[in-house]
Amino acid sequence: MSDKEIPVKITPPRKSRTTGMLLLLLLLLVAFGPLLASEVPLVARVDGQLCMPAVQELFGSAPPGPGDLDWQSWAKSLPISSHDFAWSTPWPHGPFATDPKRLRAGPSLLYPLGQDDTGRDVLARILRGARPSLLLCAVGVLLAAVLGVVLGGFAGLRRGLADLLVMRLLELFLCFPMVLVLMALAALFGNSSIGVVVVFGLSMWPSFARIVRGELLTLRERDFVHAARGLGLSETRILLAHLLPQLRGPISTTAAFCMAQAVVAESTLSFLGLGPGAQSGSWGSILMQGKQSAHLGVWHLWLFPALAILSSVMLCHALAERHRTR
Amino acid sequence: MLRWFLVRCALMVPAIVGITFLTFLLLDLAPVDRARLEMLQARENGAPFQEHERAVALLRLQVRYGLVDAQTLQPLPVWTRYERWASNALLLRLAGPDEDEAQFWRRLFDAVPVTLLLGLISLLAAFVIGIPLGVWLGLHAGERSERAVSRLLFVLAGFPEVLIATLLLIGFGGVWLRWFPASGLHSDGIDEASPVSQALDLGWHLALPVTAMALPILLMIVRFLRESVSRAAVAPFADNLRAWGLEDRLLRARLLRAGLVPLATMCGSLLPLVVAGSVVVETVFSIEGIGRLAWRAVTSEDQAMVMTLVLLTSVATLCSLVLSDFLQRLIDPRVRLTR
Numbered sequence: 023m024s025d026k027e028i029p030v031k032i033t034p035p036r037k038s039r040t041t042g043m044l045l046l047l048l049l050l051l052v053a054f055g056p057l058l059a060s061e062v063p064l065v066a067r068v069d070g071q072l073c074m075p076a077v078q079e080l081f082g083s084a085p086p087g088p089g090d091l092d093w094q095s096w097a098k099s100l101p102i103s104s105h106d107f108a109w110s111t112p113w114p115h116g117p118f119a120t121d122p123k124r125l126r127a128g129p130s131l132l133y134p135l136g137q138d139d140t141g142r143d144v145l146a147r148i149l150r151g152a153r154p155s156l157l158l159c160a161v162g163v164l165l166a167a168v169l170g171v172v173l174g175g176f177a178g179l180r181r182g183l184a185d186l187l188v189m190r191l192l193e194l195f196l197c198f199p200m201v202l203v204l205m206a207l208a209a210l211f212g213n214s215s216i217g218v219v220v221v222f223g224l225s226m227w228p229s230f231a232r233i234v235r236g237e238l239l240t241l242r243e244r245d246f247v248h249a250a251r252g253l254g255l256s257e258t259r260i261l262l263a264h265l266l267p268q269l270r271g272p273i274s275t276t277a278a279f280c281m282a283q284a285v286v287a288e289s290t291l292s293f294l295g296l297g298p299g300a301q302s303g304s305w306g307s308i309l310m311q312g313k314q315s316a317h318l319g320v321w322h323l324w325l326f327p328a329l330a331i332l333s334s335v336m337l338c339h340a341l342a343e344r345h346r347t348r
Numbered sequence: 349m350l351r352w353f354l355v356r357c358a359l360m361v362p363a364i365v366g367i368t369f370l371t372f373l374l375l376d377l378a379p380v381d382r383a384r385l386e387m388l389q390a391r392e393n394g395a396p397f398q399e400h401e402r403a404v405a406l407l408r409l410q411v412r413y414g415l416v417d418a419q420t421l422q423p424l425p426v427w428t429r430y431e432r433w434a435s436n437a438l439l440l441r442l443a444g445p446d447e448d449e450a451q452f453w454r455r456l457f458d459a460v461p462v463t464l465l466l467g468l469i470s471l472l473a474a475f476v477i478g479i480p481l482g483v484w485l486g487l488h489a490g491e492r493s494e495r496a497v498s499r500l501l502f503v504l505a506g507f508p509e510v511l512i513a514t515l516l517l518i519g520f521g522g523v524w525l526r527w528f529p530a531s532g533l534h535s536d537g538i539d540e541a542s543p544v545s546q547a548l549d550l551g552w553h554l555a556l557p558v559t560a561m562a563l564p565i566l567l568m569i570v571r572f573l574r575e576s577v578s579r580a581a582v583a584p585f586a587d588n589l590r591a592w593g594l595e596d597r598l599l600r601a602r603l604l605r606a607g608l609v610p611l612a613t614m615c616g617s618l619l620p621l622v623v624a625g626s627v628v629v630e631t632v633f634s635i636e637g638i639g640r641l642a643w644r645a646v647t648s649e650d651q652a653m654v655m656t657l658v659l660l661t662s663v664a665t666l667c668s669l670v671l672s673d674f675l676q677r678l679i680d681p682r683v684r685l686t687r
Contacts, residue, residue, distance in 0.1 A: 194366045199661040201624040202642055203371055206654045209646040210378035286508040290628055293510045294643060309514065316518045324518065328511050336506040
């Protein structure tokens with residue numbers, strides 16, 4: 023070892039297409055989950071009137087179906103000559119409909135991911151589970167980023183007393199027992215997601231604040247900042263227009279890492295049966311179900327949610343890596 | 349050095365007050381307080397309350413949980429309640445109104461040793477495996493074998509603790525291979541066996557939980573050490589030592605010492621990781637430790653226990669931070685203990 027140099031290789035950042043595709047897929051799932059997997063049709067004409075039940079489901083709950091029938095039996099009962107029609111979503115099963123004849127049925131060609139122990143379709147549950155698993159985390163990370171950038175920016179630009187106060191606060195939060203408080207708030211707030219989002223925000227802002235402050239302390243002495251100050255621009259404008267764009271890389275790296283942490287925390291919470299995700303069927307809650315029925319030889323119920331959680335966490339790590347090398 | 353130590357310990361007090369007050373404040377944010385919750389449950393159980401009786405019962409509960417002042421019947425502000433909790437906590441009166449102190453402490457002392465055992469063995473295992481692995485990776489940075497191992501570690505780092513524990517349980521705890529027991533820490537009827545076989549039984553039961561808990565810590569140690577050792581290996585002082593013709597073995601010891609500095613800083617942040625891990629691992633493997641206790645406290649709205657656990661973990665975290673600073677000063681001659 024002693025006689026040879028460690029080769030320092032500079033590899034250009036690899037542009038991986040899979041991360042981009044996966045990111046797009048997850049974003050689509052979070053934003054438009056009900057349009058992709060739902061038992062209600064995407065577009066339907068009932069008695070000559072067009073309606074879009076799946077779109078209504080996107081913003082709330084879908085209408086139960088025309089007349090006394092549900093949508094699927096209505097679509098089947100339509101005569102061939104009828105002008106009414108129903109276009110189903112790409113995956114025509116929802117996460118809630120149970121099929122008592124197919125309890126714990128394994129994957130097959132018709133149902134590629136099988137059914138869970140109450141006969142719900144696993145593929146539909148995974149697709150629709152993206153929103154409860156990821157949306158909350160994204161909002162929490164956003165809150166943390168805003169808090170962190172504001173406080174870190176304040177500390178980095180003003181220095182002096184403000185810096186001291188923010189740094190003390192930051193040290194306090196680093197010792198904050200996030201797991202316990204997260205569990206307690208998730209249990210107390212039950213179905214409402216405010217508690218979880220607040221704890222995510224509170225526990226992750228220090229990472230943003232530290233990065234922003236550290237970078238600002240060096241950036242503020244650079245020539246272009248002095249020039250901007252000489253032009254008489256206000257501090258706020260210098261921060262927003264001249265300094266923050268420079269910090270895009272570090273901030274997005276931190277955001278990606280925090281997002282990975284948040285996804286792990288959320289799936290852990292739902293695995294423990296706490297928080298809003300446990301009720302709305304996030305991936306962690308499906309994993310818990312899979313663990314409970316694993317001794318029956320059911321493998322598809324833990325494997326697929328595990329893959330979903332893993333791929334989103336890895337995606338966040340890959341994104342962080344990409345921003346770091348850029 | 350004694351002065352440094354005392355100053356650090358004195359600085360812990362405002363930190364503990366801050367953390368517990370913040371927790372108190374956050375728990376107060378909840379839309380439903382305990383008294384109301386109990387009333388809701390009473391209504392579900394079909395208690396035939398009149399409107400007036402219900403209000404009186406609610407008030408009585410609120411007084412009991414210290415939400416409302418007993419004399420004036422006015423709701424107490426959160427800081428007054430915090431002050432009461434803190435003054436009780438100073439006298440180690442931590443139990444809530446529903447149970448006596450002895451029972452509360454017994455619950456705590458049943459759980460703490462279990463998690464302590466689990467956590468210490470996991471930390472030990474992580475350090476014993478992690479330090480040589482991290483140093484090896486750091487010394488061979490850029491080589492093909494290092495890149496392969498690092499890529500594997502990168503993939504493993506993406507595994508959440510829940511997933512590791514579940515996969516270990518499914519893989520080795522009874523579904524696929526029946527190598528290890530799936531739950532608990534003792535076999536039935538082991539109490540009559542000899543101490544040696546009791547210890548062996550405990551080790552057999554601990555294998556899976558310890559693996560699940562040690563893996564994230566191990567990965568963190570390896571990542572830190574690889575970075576710092578590979579940076580130290582190309583630092584000017586290493587070149588200098590090589591130019592002197594220092595033996596490989598001695599050089600490696602120097603590099604390890606230089607590389608350990610960031611690791612010492614990191615040690616302080618390991619404890620929250622252990623607590624987080626204990627919640628998950630103890631749930632998956634049905635072990636009655638602190639994590640399980642926390643879960644029970646949280647689901648049964650046992651605020652006294654939640655606050656106690658927050659206090660306990662934050663004190664432990666702060667102590668470990670002081671310890672890690674101390675270690676850093678011990679290892680790194682550039683940082684002096686006098687300040």
